[in-house]
Amino acid sequence: MENKLEIIREGIMDGDMHLVQTNVQEALDEGVSASEILNEGLIKAMGEVGRLFEEGEYFVPEMLIAARAMKAGLAILKPKLVDADIKPIGKVAAGTVKGDLHDIGKNLVCMMLEGAGFEILDLGTDVSPDQFVDSVKNQGVGVICMSALLTTTMPNMKNTVDALQEAGVRDSVKVLIGGAPVTQAYADEIGADGYAPDASRAATLAKQLLV
Ligand code: B1M
Secondary structure, three states: OHHHHHHHHHHHHHOOHHHHHHHHHHHHHOOOOHHHHHHHHHHHHHHHHHHHHHOOOOOHHHHHHHHHHHHHHHHHHHHHHHHOOOOOOOEEEEEEEOOOOOOHHHHHHHHHHHHOOOEEEEEEEEEOHHHHHHHHHHOOOOEEEEEOOOOOOOHHHHHHHHHHHHOOOHHHOEEEEEOOOOOHHHHHHHOOOEEOOOHHHHHHHHHHHHO
16 A cells, blocks of 8 residues: 555656556555545655755756646545545635736645645636635635736735735735745735745745644
8 A cells, every 4th residue: 555655656756647647546446545645645745846846856847747647636536535524724815916917836836735735716817905805704715825926016915915904804814925026025024924935835834824
């Protein structure tokens, strides 16, 4: 059984979605629980992918194909996870801020968060402060991840933090920000809870903040 989980982990790290799909199904057929496949197979492998990315051994393409393989495995696992009533560790709303259409980095953040065990509400691009507020008020979101790639759209991160404050929900959500022009200093300045320089560290930080 350990062997099967090892094959799943290696399949994800190599981006081999067919190998992952086949072995997730076979592991289930052999009676391995969905939660064990999720935690010891999919999530562990994505953690390793994140580590290699941070160490400069993996780059964006490797991370994307690993995430695609992880998602292929997760698709098979999802109905079983629902049956077994396995709860995600938290719900995250992710979006690129108003006026900004760049979504490659934001999509990577979503994938790493999903790999880390979060439920993702992907709000897409050009997301208004009101949409973020609505996700907290009406959709059970506990963490917001905002992405901005343009210096001209970064102020919409502050506008979103202000809108959360005005709506009276700022204290019920953690706000994380990222994107090429964004810095820790900017996160401090606008009163965000954290800044992550890449998708892997966004997932680590989201987990830390929920503890
Ligand atoms: Co645009 N663009 N673009 N662009 N584009 C940049 C950002 C730019 C730096 C290029 C340049 O001039 N050198 C420049 C911005 C300059 C500035 O503001 N200082 C720029 C510009 C000017 C523009 C337009 C205005 C161009 C025009 O029309 N005149 C226009 C704006 C459109 C709009 O948004 N309203 C525009 C359009 C586009 C395309 C549509 C053509 C395309 C986007 C396609 C898409 O996303 N679907 C595009 C692209 C591809 C780029 C570059 C080349 C690449 C961006 C990218 O995807 N990087 C970019 C130049 C560059 O960065 N080299 C550029 C890869 C991605 C994985 O990295 O998004 O940084 P990144 O994500 C990282 C981290 O930042 C972090 O994790 C990811 C990695 O793990 N991260 C987060 C990201 N979000 C996070 C959120 C978090 C945490 C971490 O939350 C907690």
